Amino acid sequence: MAAPRSLPASGTTLGGDLVAETLELATSRCALPRCLTAAGAWALAFPAPGRLTVQAVLRGTVWLTVDGGQPVRLDAGEAAVLAGDRPYTLASGPEVPTADAPPPVDATAGPFLHAGAEGRDAVTLDGRLELDPAAEELLTGALPPVLRLGATTAEAPAVRWLLAQALGELSTDRPGASFALGHLAPLLLVQVLRALLAHGGTDEHPAGLLRALADERLAPALRLMHADPARPWTLAELARAATMSRTSFAQRFKDLAGVPPLAYLRRLRMRLAQHTLRRTDTPLSTVAASLGYGSDSAFSTAFKRATGLSPRHYREAARSAPDLPAQG
Template sequence: MAAPRSSPVPAPGTTLRGDLVAETLELTAVRCTLPRCLTAAGAWALAFPAPGRLTVRAVLRGTVWLSVDGAGQPVRLDADEAAVLVGDRPYTLASDPETSSADAPPPVEGPAGSFLHAGAAGRDTVTLDCCLELDPAAEELLTGALPPVLRLGATTAEAPAVRWLLAQALGELSADRPGASFALGHLAPLLLVQVLRALLAHGGADAHPAGLLRALADERLAPALRLMHADPARPWTLAELARAATMSRTSFAQRFKDLTGVPPLAYLRRRRMRLAQHTLRRTDTPLSAIAASLGYGSDSAFSTAFKRATGLSPRHYREAARSTPEFPARG
């Protein structure tokens, strides 16, 4: 494992030119499982347990009916369409919503992912899917925002990209080309970007107002959020942030909490901890430099705040991240 480089805490507002969603995604560690391919023909229906993770599925050929427990009527997905599942509920895929389902058998594992066939011989229907493993920073973007199932019709801007990304992931591994695992690691964040774009474009966030994603896209809060993101070390006051949003302090604080679930200054503290985690995981920057760059007057003040947020001291957090490649962000 290469030694992390020494660098200051990133200044997201500078490098990403105010794209707050992109800036937040830069701090996440998104991974995706190996792509899974389902082929089917004739009459068929398979019941799947809750995947426990955000799942993206694209239909390459044929028609699939998707039913998610407790989510209303079945959703029809035709070729070139896709769906996003939160992953906390069992679901059924079928050739027809009236077909009786059987439990999905274990898929056949191969070097390019998992393969499963249903119904008669043939490949009238072909779908691809994968699960996205998100660290808490990415989960925070989606908290309360995603409906149980989000359909991406063939005419939406996101569906072709989702389909291409999943097919590209499968193709990378099927061909056993050099660098395939590296490519898969970069395809996962692109999938998440498409999910977020779809959510913002098709109204899911409006139905679930409490969530960071909704706040990042809110024009009234955007000026205040840009200030906090561009200079997280500054001891921003509620009055300054409200003035940037051209709102009264009471109205600003209420709207901010309604959209994010937390008060403005609590959001700022959480933002500082995300930046600290990112820097501790990826660089050798001294703790004193991290503390100063985030507005803490001493190492001890920073360590106390960090441990309160994550359960670990900064030093122990860094050691755990170095010794365990899959060590997650916390807090």
């Protein structure tokens, strides 16, 4: 385990970039990147991936249909982000009869898949991101079933490049491939978040942490909480930072974040605590003080209420299972 150290320096990341700070508390990895080539008339039906999925079209035109939605045309240079909770179809046209797609990584084809006739009229790349709950919370309520990224958007070229790099690392088995994949996944997640902030953070989407982070009126109050999570912030102080009345601030915060401001502060403290307990040997008393708890017992009670485990048991479980998810 790492030597004892303090909690992550909240509020210092990229000049107070709250999305970047949230990503520091989350982990992600790119699972099963794959290349699809196709020609002629073809259509493949995929089961719900259960993970955030990113598609990029390198050549030709592909029609993407998520269960319950309308077909979305993706031309070369375009990409799409799928929430991953519904089955979907990739096809040469919206009316082509579908066949079930093979498993993501076939024993013979590896990360490469072909559909239809001989040739490469269409070439797509996809990648699935496994996220821990800290990152999933960031996306909750913000991601529509399909978010289309046109070829001229700032994120589409980066998505294509990152997926191509991930596929290359997986298919060539070069030294350090697993390390490279581990670093490409967070970069891909950053592009997804940027796309959501630029194209998906609107009133038509339900409340969620991402919408709150993207809101300029709430940003000053959020920066205060992230910069000093140990301070016993009051609703009046936070509202004053946002230059709003307490009533208006509390209502706007709940409408966008899905929880009241002080409930958000409690969740932030728990995420910071879990991050530290999973990754360091910092004494529990230090963790408690860093988060504003007057005693170890008060911290332990709050932590167990949020996670179902005492801080000590959570740390022990994290040591035996490094991928133990965050909760709260």
